[in-house]
Amino acid sequence: MKRFYAFVKKEFYHILRDYRTMIILFGMPIAQIMLFGFAITNEIKDAHIAILDPSKDYTTSRLNEKLLSSGYFILDKYLNKPEEIEPVFQEGRVKVVLIYDEDFSQNMLKYNQASIQIIADATDPNTANTLINYVTSIFQDFVLSQDPLPKSVVRIIPEIRFRYNQNLKGVFLFVPGLITIILMLVTAMMTSISITKEKEMGTMEILLASPMKPIQIIIAKVIPYIFLSFSISIIVLILGYFVFEVPVIGSLTLLLLEFLLFIIVALALGILISTISETQQVALMLSLLGLMLPTIILSGFIFPLENMPKILQWISYIIPARWFIVILKNIMLKGSGIELIWKETLILAGFAIFFIVVSLQKFKIRLS
Amino acid sequence: MIEEIITARDLTKKFGDFTAVNRISFEVKRGEIFGFLGANGAGKTTAIKMFCGLLYPTSGQGSVAGLDIFTEREKIKKRIGYMSQKFSLYEDLTVAENITFYAGIYGLQKKDIIEKRDELTDKLGLGDFENKLISSLPLGWRQKLAFSVAIIHSPDIVFLDEPTGGVDPITRRQFWDLINEAAHSGVTIFVTTHYMDEAEYCDRISMMVNGRIEALGKPSQLKTDYNVESMNDVFLKLARG
Numbered sequence: 001m002k003r004f005y006a007f008v009k010k011e012f013y014h015i016l017r018d019y020r021t022m023i024i025l026f027g028m029p030i031a032q033i034m035l036f037g038f039a040i041t042n043e044i045k046d047a048h049i050a051i052l053d054p055s056k057d058y059t060t061s062r063l064n065e066k067l068l069s070s071g072y073f074i075l076d077k078y079l080n081k082p083e084e085i086e087p088v089f090q091e092g093r094v095k096v097v098l099i100y101d102e103d104f105s106q107n108m109l110k111y112n113q114a115s116i117q118i119i120a121d122a123t124d125p126n127t128a129n130t131l132i133n134y135v136t137s138i139f140q141d142f143v144l145s146q147d148p149l150p151k152s153v154v155r156i157i158p159e160i161r162f163r164y165n166q167n168l169k170g171v172f173l174f175v176p177g178l179i180t181i182i183l184m185l186v187t188a189m190m191t192s193i194s195i196t197k198e199k200e201m202g203t204m205e206i207l208l209a210s211p212m213k214p215i216q217i218i219i220a221k222v223i224p225y226i227f228l229s230f231s232i233s234i235i236v237l238i239l240g241y242f243v244f245e246v247p248v249i250g251s252l253t254l255l256l257l258e259f260l261l262f263i264i265v266a267l268a269l270g271i272l273i274s275t276i277s278e279t280q281q282v283a284l285m286l287s288l289l290g291l292m293l294p295t296i297i298l299s300g301f302i303f304p305l306e307n308m309p310k311i312l313q314w315i316s317y318i319i320p321a322r323w324f325i326v327i328l329k330n331i332m333l334k335g336s337g338i339e340l341i342w343k344e345t346l347i348l349a350g351f352a353i354f355f356i357v358v359s360l361q362k363f364k365i366r367l368s
Numbered sequence: 369m370i371e372e373i374i375t376a377r378d379l380t381k382k383f384g385d386f387t388a389v390n391r392i393s394f395e396v397k398r399g400e401i402f403g404f405l406g407a408n409g410a411g412k413t414t415a416i417k418m419f420c421g422l423l424y425p426t427s428g429q430g431s432v433a434g435l436d437i438f439t440e441r442e443k444i445k446k447r448i449g450y451m452s453q454k455f456s457l458y459e460d461l462t463v464a465e466n467i468t469f470y471a472g473i474y475g476l477q478k479k480d481i482i483e484k485r486d487e488l489t490d491k492l493g494l495g496d497f498e499n500k501l502i503s504s505l506p507l508g509w510r511q512k513l514a515f516s517v518a519i520i521h522s523p524d525i526v527f528l529d530e531p532t533g534g535v536d537p538i539t540r541r542q543f544w545d546l547i548n549e550a551a552h553s554g555v556t557i558f559v560t561t562h563y564m565d566e567a568e569y570c571d572r573i574s575m576m577v578n579g580r581i582e583a584l585g586k587p588s589q590l591k592t593d594y595n596v597e598s599m600n601d602v603f604l605k606l607a608r609g
Contacts, residue, residue: 002472002475003472003473003474003475005472006468006469006471006472006473007469007472007473009469009472010458010461010465010469010472013460013461013465014458014460014461017460017461018460201454201456201458201459202452202453202454202456203454203456203457203458205417205422205450205452205456206450206451206452206456206470206518207473208421208422209420209421209422209445209448209450209527210445210450210470210473210474211442211445211446211473211474211475212473213442
């Protein structure tokens with residue numbers, strides 16, 4: 001135990017003395033959460049809009065007024081003929097062009113039907129989609145507030161509520177996502193690098209020739225990183241809670257236990273990487289390409305998994321982060337208990353056991 | 369007291385088809401400075417690793433301090449010291465921290481550690497550098513410190529794998545003074561090197577060529593046997609067959 005303590009102490013010296021890495025490890029998540037929370041938002045305000053309105057009657061001007069007073073759009077200019085549409089998009093400022101039918105009001109009265117064409121600049125598809133949604137819902141609103149109401153056959157008035165994240169705040173997803181990435185980054189990448197460093201410097205041989213058992217060496221090496229990643233993710237959790245009101249509705253104890261489970265998975269992966277890489281650079285590249293990229297791309301953190309090709313969805317099943325994010329979202333935002341996330345938890349536990357067995361096996365092979 | 373502190377009988381290590389160490393047999397007596405000589409790639413490091421419990425031999429028998437190298441590796445590790453070619457100290461730790469750490473993993477008591485540390489820094493003249501990082505020390509000092517750390521737990525035997533690589537002749541000479549001193553205090557020294565002049569400092573040497581021990585004996589005796597002036601010539605004769 002005394003030996004073990006001496007080892008852990010030495011490991012903390014390594015970490016604390018490398019203040020550049022410390023700044024990155026603590027600074028990066030904080031900067032990211034602030035960025036995601038404040039700067040990156042899916043809401044679009046003051047999009048430029050151009051309007052081609054040949055009828056210029058009472059209805060169209062009321063519609064325009066409603067659109068422009070919504071706060072989402074500002075009028076760039078009125079167009080006079082269809083040929084002006086293309087140049088206006090080419091200039092790049094205008095994101096949406098609105099084209100009314102001729103005799104808009106009259107059509108509405110006579111046929112109970114009038115059409116508007118909405119053209120959006122889809123060089124940025126997400127923005128285009130959002131803007132179209134804004135325009136159509138404003139129009140729907142307008143139709144419903146008509147007096148007298150148009151005599152449509154069936155009228156369905158959807159009343160939408162976004163559960164668990166009323167205001168559709170992106171940061172609600174980013175906090176769990178960021179915690180996942182930090183736990184993966186700090187534990188897997190940092191441990192793989194620090195173990196490989198011992199190999200590269202030749203100190204690993206000295207350690208293995210000492211009375212310390214290999215398993216003790218590994219455990220002593222990873223303990224500080226467990227502390228480190230745990231504290232960074234708790235900082236992110238606290239920041240999310242106090243600055244962006246990201247809640248933890250479910251049990252905090254359960255949440256922290258799940259943290260621990262995921263840390264064990266990440267550690268085992270880090271050890272595995274260190275057994276197959278001879279230099280720190282290799283360990284770094286393997287962690288980045290083999291762990292970080294899949295964690296970011298295939299975990300559902302940034303890109304929705306449902307929209308991916310089947311093959312990528314299958315691959316995502318073997319990404320531990322994918323399951324962990326589900327667990328986090330459920331506990332934090334929905335307040336789920338273990339009875340709703342036992343499946344994901346079991347899968348993570350399976351990963352943990354599998355990777356530990358494989359990496360210990362590899363470690364042994366390397367010794368003989 | 370066991371007289372033969374290391375024994376090897378037909379000890380062999382194969383990596384796939386390649387035989388790195390081919391049926392070597394020898395004994396090392398307690399308190400000896402035993403030189404393990406050979407060109408790069410002759411199998412010296414592989415042999416040393418088998419004695420330190422870092423590699424499993426493929427076949428043969430061997431013992432260190434009376435303990436079997438197959439079955440009693442964990443016990444052996446408590447009785448030996450090991451210094452590798454890289455003078456493995458932690459560059460981002462201070463001199464004192466390195467000493468404390470290595471003494472710590474060998475399970476020394478806290479007050480013994482402090483005592484040893486002060487004694488060591490005094491002896492090496494590192495007193496003023498106790499709180500300096502290893503990365504700021506010149507190579508020669510690191511080497512001496514690495515050796516002193518390797519014997520900090522007073523092992524029966526210390527294995528030195530090419531301990532003098534990359535340092536200048538004067539530093540090498542000083543280093544051998546340290547080795548002699550340790551040998552006088554009763555530590556058996558098992559040292560590999562490819563500097564043939566260093567063979568003269570050893571009590572007995574073995575000469576390894578392509579995984580086999582081709583010659584074994586006192587340096588003076590080997591020179592007479594092969595009828596040459598220096599160890600270098602002995603080596604050249606052997607290597608050329």
